Amino acid sequence: MPETLIKVDLTKSAYENDMIHNRWHPDIPMVAWVNPGDDFIVETYDWTGGFIKNNDSADDVRDIDLSIVHFLSGPIGVKGAEPGDLLVVDLLDVGPKKESLWGFNGFFSKKNGGGFLTEHFPLAQKSIWDIKGLYTSSRHVPGVNFAGLVHPGLIGCLPDPKLLAKWNERETALIATNPTRVPPLANPPFAATTHAGQAKGDAKAKIAAEGARTVPPREHGGNCDIKDLSRGSKIYFPVYVPGGGLSMGDLHFSQGDGEITFCGAIEMAGWLHLKVEIIKDGVAKYGIKNPIFKPSPITPNYKDYLIFEGISVDEKGEQHYLDVHIAYRQACLNAIEYLKKFGYSGAQAYTILGVAPVQGHISGVVDIPNACATLYLPTEIFDFDIMPSSAGPIKHIKGGVDVSLSPDK
Amino acid sequence: MPETLIKVDLTKSAYENDMIHNRWHPDIPMVAWVNPGDDFIVETYDWTGGFIKNNDSADDVRDIDLSIVHFLSGPIGVKGAEPGDLLVVDLLDVGPKKESLWGFNGFFSKKNGGGFLTEHFPLAQKSIWDIKGLYTSSRHVPGVNFAGLVHPGLIGCLPDPKLLAKWNERETALIATNPTRVPPLANPPFAATTHAGQAKGDAKAKIAAEGARTVPPREHGGNCDIKDLSRGSKIYFPVYVPGGGLSMGDLHFSQGDGEITFCGAIEMAGWLHLKVEIIKDGVAKYGIKNPIFKPSPITPNYKDYLIFEGISVDEKGEQHYLDVHIAYRQACLNAIEYLKKFGYSGAQAYTILGVAPVQGHISGVVDIPNACATLYLPTEIFDFDIMPSSAGPIKHIKGGVDVSLSPDK
Amino acid sequence: MPETLIKVDLTKSAYENDMIHNRWHPDIPMVAWVNPGDDFIVETYDWTGGFIKNNDSADDVRDIDLSIVHFLSGPIGVKGAEPGDLLVVDLLDVGPKKESLWGFNGFFSKKNGGGFLTEHFPLAQKSIWDIKGLYTSSRHVPGVNFAGLVHPGLIGCLPDPKLLAKWNERETALIATNPTRVPPLANPPFAATTHAGQAKGDAKAKIAAEGARTVPPREHGGNCDIKDLSRGSKIYFPVYVPGGGLSMGDLHFSQGDGEITFCGAIEMAGWLHLKVEIIKDGVAKYGIKNPIFKPSPITPNYKDYLIFEGISVDEKGEQHYLDVHIAYRQACLNAIEYLKKFGYSGAQAYTILGVAPVQGHISGVVDIPNACATLYLPTEIFDFDIMPSSAGPIKHIKGGVDVSLSPDK
Amino acid sequence: MPETLIKVDLTKSAYENDMIHNRWHPDIPMVAWVNPGDDFIVETYDWTGGFIKNNDSADDVRDIDLSIVHFLSGPIGVKGAEPGDLLVVDLLDVGPKKESLWGFNGFFSKKNGGGFLTEHFPLAQKSIWDIKGLYTSSRHVPGVNFAGLVHPGLIGCLPDPKLLAKWNERETALIATNPTRVPPLANPPFAATTHAGQAKGDAKAKIAAEGARTVPPREHGGNCDIKDLSRGSKIYFPVYVPGGGLSMGDLHFSQGDGEITFCGAIEMAGWLHLKVEIIKDGVAKYGIKNPIFKPSPITPNYKDYLIFEGISVDEKGEQHYLDVHIAYRQACLNAIEYLKKFGYSGAQAYTILGVAPVQGHISGVVDIPNACATLYLPTEIFDFDIMPSSAGPIKHIKGGVDVSLSPDK
Structure with a gap:
């Protein structure tokens, strides 16, 4: 040993x-x-x-x-x-x-x-x-x-x-x-x-x-x-x-x-x-x-992803120049909005993006003025199917529990 | 058809x-x-x-x-x-x-x-x-x-x-x-x-x-x-x-x-x-x-990577705040410098990063003030071994050809 | 060209x-x-x-x-x-x-x-x-x-x-x-x-x-x-x-x-x-x-499998000595039986095993008297979930079509 | 715990x-x-x-x-x-x-x-x-x-x-x-x-x-x-x-x-x-x-293989009918022979096939009279390159150590 x-x-x-x-x-x-x-x-x-x-x-x-x-x-x-x-x-x-x-x-x-x-x-x-x-x-x-x-x-x-x-x-x-x-x-x-x-x-x-x-x-x-x-x-x-x-x-x-x-x-x-x-x-x-x-030859093999795009236009609609930070933020916000349709709170969705083996890619950094960032969300980590379909999303998450919150003092 | x-x-x-x-x-x-x-x-x-x-x-x-x-x-x-x-x-x-x-x-x-x-x-x-x-x-x-x-x-x-x-x-x-x-x-x-x-x-x-x-x-x-x-x-x-x-x-x-x-x-x-x-x-x-x-179930399976890090401190040493664009640029420059040790010109190395199935990841965007970006260079695309070793790099690329260049008029 | x-x-x-x-x-x-x-x-x-x-x-x-x-x-x-x-x-x-x-x-x-x-x-x-x-x-x-x-x-x-x-x-x-x-x-x-x-x-x-x-x-x-x-x-x-x-x-x-x-x-x-x-x-x-x-660096990435085992005891229950052929046949028959629970005919299930990117592994060839062969069925090729669950299988395949059959003359 | x-x-x-x-x-x-x-x-x-x-x-x-x-x-x-x-x-x-x-x-x-x-x-x-x-x-x-x-x-x-x-x-x-x-x-x-x-x-x-x-x-x-x-x-x-x-x-x-x-x-x-x-x-x-x-989502990602074929003709040249056991034995023997060219003893090569994440596939079991089995040897487990080249194999293994042997009493 x-x-x-x-x-x-x-x-x-x-x-x-x-x-x-x-x-x-x-x-x-x-x-x-x-x-x-x-x-x-x-x-x-x-x-x-x-x-x-x-x-x-x-x-x-x-x-x-x-x-x-x-x-x-x-x-x-x-x-x-x-x-x-x-x-x-x-x-x-x-x-x-x-x-x-x-x-x-x-x-x-x-x-x-x-x-x-x-x-x-x-x-x-x-x-x-x-x-x-x-x-x-x-x-x-x-x-x-x-x-x-x-x-x-x-x-x-x-x-x-x-x-x-x-x-x-x-x-x-x-x-x-x-x-x-x-x-x-x-x-x-x-x-x-x-x-x-x-x-x-x-x-x-x-x-x-x-x-x-x-x-x-x-x-x-x-x-x-x-x-x-x-x-x-x-x-x-x-x-x-x-x-x-x-x-x-x-x-x-x-x-x-x-x-x-x-x-x-x-x-x-x-x-x-x-x-x-x-x-x-x-x-x-x-x-x-x-x-x-x-990298390691031993890593989780998650490879079936749903991928979200974001561009460097911020939440207010303002245009930024090739700003990958803002583009990735938009990709994250897009993913959160999507997951909410399945019943997650925003905080739960944000948490998933923070902790799961999500990939964040710098997809385009030259096509002025927009950077494009992509967030790869592994679909296999969910107990249910998160892919889009004609039937629309099902609210698998019923609420009742959420990420704990403590207001500022 | x-x-x-x-x-x-x-x-x-x-x-x-x-x-x-x-x-x-x-x-x-x-x-x-x-x-x-x-x-x-x-x-x-x-x-x-x-x-x-x-x-x-x-x-x-x-x-x-x-x-x-x-x-x-x-x-x-x-x-x-x-x-x-x-x-x-x-x-x-x-x-x-x-x-x-x-x-x-x-x-x-x-x-x-x-x-x-x-x-x-x-x-x-x-x-x-x-x-x-x-x-x-x-x-x-x-x-x-x-x-x-x-x-x-x-x-x-x-x-x-x-x-x-x-x-x-x-x-x-x-x-x-x-x-x-x-x-x-x-x-x-x-x-x-x-x-x-x-x-x-x-x-x-x-x-x-x-x-x-x-x-x-x-x-x-x-x-x-x-x-x-x-x-x-x-x-x-x-x-x-x-x-x-x-x-x-x-x-x-x-x-x-x-x-x-x-x-x-x-x-x-x-x-x-x-x-x-x-x-x-x-x-x-x-x-x-x-x-x-x-994404597709059919994609090149390159998975053995050499990964380069970059942080949001620019070429002049100036500190930027969580700027992924600059961090990725540093990761790219680091990779170019590395490839030059094997005999590539800077332009050839830059070209490889542009055309090969290189991944660019947003690795850290919260650890103030430095963003961390990573460039994943697939090692299997090279005819020779590009991993570091005690023996040091071998100049496999002998020069003689380079990316064409046309000076500004 | x-x-x-x-x-x-x-x-x-x-x-x-x-x-x-x-x-x-x-x-x-x-x-x-x-x-x-x-x-x-x-x-x-x-x-x-x-x-x-x-x-x-x-x-x-x-x-x-x-x-x-x-x-x-x-x-x-x-x-x-x-x-x-x-x-x-x-x-x-x-x-x-x-x-x-x-x-x-x-x-x-x-x-x-x-x-x-x-x-x-x-x-x-x-x-x-x-x-x-x-x-x-x-x-x-x-x-x-x-x-x-x-x-x-x-x-x-x-x-x-x-x-x-x-x-x-x-x-x-x-x-x-x-x-x-x-x-x-x-x-x-x-x-x-x-x-x-x-x-x-x-x-x-x-x-x-x-x-x-x-x-x-x-x-x-x-x-x-x-x-x-x-x-x-x-x-x-x-x-x-x-x-x-x-x-x-x-x-x-x-x-x-x-x-x-x-x-x-x-x-x-x-x-x-x-x-x-x-x-x-x-x-x-x-x-x-x-x-x-x-093998090629470009191949379908199917990797989520349901795996069936077979041993070298034949359909009549007779024991054979380390016979991988028989063991693999049992694994195939086991997979066919399983797929029939979802509504497939036996011929359809057999066809799927013949044409889909199924893996057949020689898993054990020394544990006398039984060889063990395994059949890896990729789950992602199906339009529906084929994994077992407490709810039991759903008959997604409703019949009506089948593999064509021509009796011997 | x-x-x-x-x-x-x-x-x-x-x-x-x-x-x-x-x-x-x-x-x-x-x-x-x-x-x-x-x-x-x-x-x-x-x-x-x-x-x-x-x-x-x-x-x-x-x-x-x-x-x-x-x-x-x-x-x-x-x-x-x-x-x-x-x-x-x-x-x-x-x-x-x-x-x-x-x-x-x-x-x-x-x-x-x-x-x-x-x-x-x-x-x-x-x-x-x-x-x-x-x-x-x-x-x-x-x-x-x-x-x-x-x-x-x-x-x-x-x-x-x-x-x-x-x-x-x-x-x-x-x-x-x-x-x-x-x-x-x-x-x-x-x-x-x-x-x-x-x-x-x-x-x-x-x-x-x-x-x-x-x-x-x-x-x-x-x-x-x-x-x-x-x-x-x-x-x-x-x-x-x-x-x-x-x-x-x-x-x-x-x-x-x-x-x-x-x-x-x-x-x-x-x-x-x-x-x-x-x-x-x-x-x-x-x-x-x-x-x-x-199977697990976490497994070694070895995927660069050198693949050996074997058919159901035994060591003496005798023809067997769709016998996967014999075909796989030939694939193993072929791999052992190959590895010996790099300096391994037969026993060392046999050991590697037994312990490394080698795949054994049943590749063909219908093409009478020969079964075809394949042995997938992961190339990444070796410290050196085992692929064939015009230069021929290099004896990387210099001998001096071997798998222990005890004669029958």
Whole structure:
């Protein structure tokens, strides 16, 4: 049995576990060292460190202090890894913690984080998803049951000081363009809730002051939320500091492309079985800027889709120039409207798009002025037939249950 | 053998064929009527009506007057189709014209249309792709050979006057924000090169004056350039005028998500075998705004991918807010840089991304401030192994041939 | 456009076309020569040379003289191919003749050929399948519509005299064990109906006297009836005579594993687009006895199956030792019994197993005394849900039509 | 966390665990009862109960007393299940025991069980396969690494007395045709090594005297060794006794169609997570004789195959009549010969065919006198390219290691 390098106790605060951290900084001490060729287990908290509970209230989603996320396990040093190398990581397997076979999905209040459709769903909402072997279903969203495309939402190596400075600089500049926006344009370093792992004293203070927040994906990968980076895939990460410093967390049992609900996928605590290797000087050899990866040969085979199109004309009819973000939002809204005809509430439909193995494609980005985005909804996840027919849609979902909602305070 | 409703003679100008048109307008006369349940053949020109030639010069790509595109076959009326219905179209098959078993791909000059990476590839370039049965390869881009995901880039029903007015209004408003931009933000109606099909006299003049250009995708579908809307798929189009008025063209032998090179996919003349049905009042029944579709059970099974990530930090390092367009551009640039390590020129690599069955996914759109887009490059289309290894990349492509280039005049 | 090397006129007898032959013999003259690297078109008759008609009577299936089959197009010589080489054949595309967009399936009478389930379906029966683009359906078998896995049932190179002698010797020996059996154990050479292509005089007489019948698959490939050897696949054939002598025919629009109805798949006239190359001395290099092949990247993606098991206990309950033939027959009978619950006649169900992209797997061949075979029935080909449920099966098929039947005379 | 109904301690003999049994008999007492809708965990021994060890000697494979197999976990009663019902079993997940992340494959000596190619590999041989997450590889068979298609080789419900009698009767009759054959034609009840679960006294004696051996698949399913009955699949079992009595074991991490090496797949100890439901009177409603099943949406996506053909002419050149068993043996031998060209020993090649996700198809069973069987070898499991090329095969496997061999004593 492979060694478990990092253990997490879900009954204790993530802040008490010194193999966890929630900022990116080169000075976070390695919590373990491995050799190239080693395989080992890493356990993780859910991204909120257990703040969100398995119940029928969205109060926790509404009230969470987002400056605490994401609680990451690591960093792990790989002997011999040097800046400019590629760290090759095999995700040999990923799964939920046995004592916690459930996950959550939610929408943040527009006042506390928001989400892709926050103008349409401005309040905190939450659904709970039970995990039964390879499958998941929810008491809050009837009529769907699907196999998970389990993956870490967040994984990457520590930045070096130069890269960290670049991140902070460019994000600060963006915030400066509209510093009072709600939700904000980006999140600057924030000391109060920093978890600096095993760093102490001055080192800890420095990390708290400078540490990049873990929310956005960046050059090193990080919070990419790529559903296809799933169990069985192989990833090539740029190395910036000696040893690499691989950290990970934010495990998802399943997620649609875009993680549109932001809070987020089916979020869970879990474990990863990893193997690491090094390609010396791989960054220059292959011209790598961001991580690249090879998807798994084992993934859910859903392939019968109903596909929704969206173009870059917004909800008010205003024309935007090749804006894929708006086009994908329209495709999502079109899919939600469609699913409502079968009896789903808007929030339930939105949830399905956030958690099911939905594909979001950039279909056209040159046909001025409209971008075209497409949302691929797998039809096989539904208990009933969702294809159009002459008979019209049947209201299979009878109401009575819905995604929990907590009004703003 | 099903009837060929519309024939095209590639040796003659598309302007001489009155079953062709190149604008969207409700007054374009139906060129044929069919019954629900009928299946029939429609032939099409390539989108430029034969302007681009099978040779080794990009002069035609540089010099083309883009106000002539797209030459569409239709409109075809379906008896009994009324506004508010859904027109169900089975693409029973799609293929190239037997006498024209080749296609072209190109980049427009930045001065004449541009493209997704026009800042990086500002000059007119062209490659020719030979079609051999299910496969294609190019004398200008060695080392790749793949099965086509054949599809119409453009298909849809005629707009009604109200929808047409809305299009013209919102696009005019956008142009007004920067009317001298090169390339332009959008294309307004343009009379001189209008092909109004069988309309004559005043009707023709009205179409020329008001007819929407065919470049962007819109509510009715149109130029969606969705590669998965391929042979064997089933599409549900909103009907706006009595009879529907289905038109189509811009056939592609193969295309990557985004059609990033703009000129465009592997563009070809061809034919479609279609079947039509009607779902009465389907627009309201299913809450449809844009077309929806079910992909084909027959598509190339490429599934072994190398995946490139991009985030919404641009080439200069500037931070953008959840901008998927920029993120996908970075993923494309990352893939191009990678392929160059195997000996490809930048233009060849860009071409491959434009024409091969590349997937472009919207992977993350909520992790402020970075969107994350991913480009899925099928590894099986290459004659050699493109995966990273400790040995580093091998220069399989030896140079000597390249995509043709024509400097601006 | 590639050259059509062999043309067939469906209005004329195959015996009048000297580029056709219906026996295997080294002395059949090459009808055309090509170079390695060439691609070209070959047209073919259906395997019976047009004997079976598109009508609602099975008389032709009952009355056919099976000594005439199969009518093959060829042989084609490849310059430079020598005994011991591998002839690499790319099936660039395969399709039906435009003027003949239909195919037939039937069961032979037990008195004239029989079939896999001839004890259960002892009389001649026939169904007609219409080809519409990529899809097929039948007026005799309602409720199914599927994309074809188009392929040549029969393709291979000419044997040399030694190989031919071996075939005749071993098959004659088998026949001798039960020479009066109906249907026979094998078919010996038969002069009267021989079509020797362009051979004349003594050469023709020799071919008629010695030529191996085309029914069984043999070392050279031949009548393998492998559904996955479809459009887009690549085959490596052993070469026995100078030039190889590639012949082909027996095109199928679709077929299930086993071609259990014998008459046979969805049989059609059509064409193949081929490319040929040579691997010198490939037979010894790779230790090849029978052809090997690589399947197509383009095939119907049906993957949702209902799977039936069968074991080697026969219909009377008798135990057989690891007999896969009997096990597969039980799996087929189990599937037929199941489909009858939805309203199909036994003959319709049998037909579906013969023509749809059904998989037949050898699941267990070591667990004495029972072999286990499995039949994979794709659920997506049906217009209705065929999965079991608590509600029990619904009789979607209302009767009224059936596969045509002609009693023995 | 679902309840673990049956636990196994791999350090203790399976005979000491009264929730295990190794014969089929209606009188074996249920070890647990569940309700329809319940999900639960069942642990299992490997099929030999731990007799085969993780070492480099095949002595254990040579010396095993095969009358002890298979050690099954169960029977489990489902409340409300009655004869004639269908028991619907969801295999929510299946995996190896954490403390035992390895499996074995072997060939039995011809004197003790034999196997599909026992004439070619008559001696006991063994290879060990390490399980790393979703993947497996072997120190005895270099150059291959693949994702497991994890499944129970054996699962089914208890027979009723009538069915049991039928089994014993027909198998005894078969044995009587050649009672001294080595290996035997079938295995009769054998008291000495019977494990009758919780039965005691007379009941135990009766089970020992009459209990059917677990080796062959039968009407109830049982030892079907179907690789596609894998994690995530759904099975419909006939119920013969009140409560059903579901038992299972013989877990495989991976197996090729046919389980040709007999000892067997990659055999392991493990666990299953199951859910059960009942379809009342389903046997008659759906005309079920053997179990039917729906495969998993999650399976390894290997789809690039090299396919080998075999026909029913045996190794000596003798012609057999439509014998799929012989045809598949030839396809296997052809594949072995091919793989030897890349440096594998025959035993290594045979092992690969036994353990990798190889497909065995019944391609033609009507073209007298030759059956055609095909073996689909996934090319992606190899570290190197196994496709043919003009350059000829490269000896990637350098020798030095081989599958362990123990001569007969």
